Amino acid sequence: MNDITKNSILPEVDNFKSGYVSIIGNPNVGKSTLLNSLMGMKLAIVTPKPQTTRNRITGILTTDNYQIIFIDTPGVLEPKYKLQERMVKTAFLATDDADLILYMLDATNVDTELEKRILVHLSESNAKTFLLINKIDLVDKRSLLPLIDMYKDKFDFEEIHPISALQGDGLSELIGLIVQYLPQGPIYYPPDQVSESNERFFVAEIIREKVFLRTKQEIPYASSVLIEQFKERDKGKTYIQATIFVERDSQKGILIGKRGRSIKTIGQDARREIEEFIGNPVYLDLRVAVKENWSDNERELKELGYF
Numbered sequence: 001m002n003d004i005t006k007n008s009i010l011p012e013v014d015n016f017k018s019g020y021v022s023i024i025g026n027p028n029v030g031k032s033t034l035l036n037s038l039m040g041m042k043l044a045i046v047t048p049k050p051q052t053t054r055n056r057i058t059g060i061l062t063t064d065n066y067q068i069i070f071i072d073t074p075g076v077l078e079p080k081y082k083l084q085e086r087m088v089k090t091a092f093l094a095t096d097d098a099d100l101i102l103y104m105l106d107a108t109n110v111d112t113e114l115e116k117r118i119l120v121h122l123s124e125s126n127a128k129t130f131l132l133i134n135k136i137d138l139v140d141k142r143s144l145l146p147l148i149d150m151y152k153d154k155f156d157f158e159e160i161h162p163i164s165a166l167q168g169d170g171l172s173e174l175i176g177l178i179v180q181y182l183p184q185g186p187i188y189y190p191p192d193q194v195s196e197s198n199e200r201f202f203v204a205e206i207i208r209e210k211v212f213l214r215t216k217q218e219i220p221y222a223s224s225v226l227i228e229q230f231k232e233r234d235k236g237k238t239y240i241q242a243t244i245f246v247e248r249d250s251q252k253g254i255l256i257g258k259r260g261r262s263i264k265t266i267g268q269d270a271r272r273e274i275e276e277f278i279g280n281p282v283y284l285d286l287r288v289a290v291k292e293n294w295s296d297n298e299r300e301l302k303e304l305g306y307f
Contacts, residue, residue: 015065015184016065016066016067016184016185016186016187017065017066017067017179017182017183017184017185018066018067018068018069018182018183018184018185018186018187018188019068019069019098019099019100019182019183019185020069020071020097020098020099020100021068021069021070021071021098021099021100021101021102021178022070022071022073022094022095022098022100022101022102022127023035023070023071023072023073023102023104024073024076024091024092024094024095024101024102024103024104024118024122025075025076025103025104025105025106025118026075026076026077026106026111026114026115026118027050027051027074027075027076027077028049028050028051028075028106029075029104029105029106029134029135030104030106030134030135030165030166031044031053031072031073031075031104032044032045032046032052032053032057032072033046033165033166034072034102034104034132034134034163034165034171035057035059035070035072036059037165037166037168037171038059038061038070038171038174038175039059039061039070039194041194043057043058043059043072043194043195043202044057044059044072044205045205045206045208045209045212046209047209047212047213047220049212049220050075051074051075051077051084051087051221052209052212053072053073053074053075053087054074054083054087054090054306055074055090055201055305055306056071056072056073056074056090056091056093056094057071057072057195057197058070058071058072058195058196058197059072059194059195060188060189060193060194060195060196061175062187062189062191062192062193065179066179066182067187067188067189067191068175068178068179068182069188069189071094071098073090073091073094073095074087074088074090074091075087075091076088076091076092076114076117076118077114078114081295081296082295082296082297082298082301083295083296083301083306084295086301086306086307092121095121095122095125095127096125098125098127099127099128099181099182099183100127100128100129100130100178100181100182101122101125101127101128101129101130102129102130102132103118103122103129103130103131103132103157104132104134105131105132105133105134105147105151106134106135107133107134107135107136107138107139107143107144107147107162108135108138108139110147119154119155122155123155128158128181129155129157129158130157130158130159130160130161130174130177130178131151131155131157131159131160131161132161132162132163132174133147133148133151133160133161133162133163134163134164134165135164135165135166136162136163136164136169136170137164137166137167137169144162148160148162158181159177161173161174161177199230199277199278200227200230202277203227203230203240203242203274203277203278204225204226204227204242205225206270206273206274206277207225207242207244207266207270207274207286208223208224208225208244209270210266210269210270210273211223211225211244211255211266213269214262214265214266214269215254215255215262218251219246219251219254219255221295222246222247222248222251222295223244223245223246223251223255224244224245224291224294224295224304225242225243225244225245226242226243226245226303226304226305227240227241227242228241228242228243229241229285232280233283235281236280236281237280237281237282237283238278238280238281238282238283239282239283239285240274240282240283240284240285241285241287242284242285242286242287243286243287243288243289244263244286244287244288244289245288245289245290245291245294245304246288246289246290246291247290247291247292247293247294247295248290248292249290251290252288252289252290255288256288263286263288266286267284267286270284270286271284291304
């Protein structure tokens with residue numbers, strides 16, 4: 001992939017458009033899938049489980065005529081512990097300075113109770129807002145018009161645009177609409193930079209994704225990943241030491257698995273994707289440790305990078 005942190009001289013371009021576009025919505029509506037599809041590469045991890053995204057993730061899309069800084073956000077929910085409180089705060093903060101907001105809706109599961117909080121927040125924002133009705137490939141197209149009419153009465157959206165983030169339906173048209181609403185502005189980032197986040201962040205996310213995919217019940221939500229070491233060794237091999245933290249000893253045992261099989265599989269899956277991501281051979285040293293109730297402890301959340 002392109003260097004995500006490369007610095008270079010930013011050229012001056014006349015009639016150039018640029019701006020920040022925040023993606024917000026309930027959990028599991030397809031925000032991360034949309035970011036990845038718009039960028040044409042995987043930046044945000046995606047799993048079938050809700051609440052996979054915990055941090056804001058940027059994707060920087062640059063052409064000769066525009067630069068769009070997309071911001072993927074955690075799903076908005078009713079928080080039950082401090083990590084979820086932080087996730088909701090992160091989602092709303094991402095909309096405060098946005099030039100444009102994309103509010104995503106799952107056409108197969110319209111959650112009107114959770115959306116009330118989002119619509120109230122959007123009504124207090126100065127940014128223009130689109131409604132994106134996602135997963136249209138999974139519903140009868142005749143159901144879309146009543147849904148569009150219902151949301152026209154709920155909020156003054158600039159545009160209501162049906163899409164399938166997974167299949168790519170409506171995404172080229174969406175880019176065109178976004179560019180129409182963007183202000184003229186500078187090139188904020190070098191043209192070859194694709195995110196604000198560094199490699200350590202994405203490597204930790206890849207490992208966390210494999211935990212989500214390979215474990216069940218409470219394990220994914222009780223786990224967090226910290227990159228302890230990330231350095232080049234001889235012959236171009238990258239050494240990465242990462243610790244997966246869980247909240248209880250019983251969770252540690254499940255994550256490691258019988259004779260270490262579970263953690264070995266997670267490590268193998270993660271290493272292959274990390275090697276593809278950074279373009280180097282990787283030696284991945286995975287460890288598991290316990291931080292009791294880290295998800296509801298502000299000090300532990302800070303140490304794990306959530307504050």
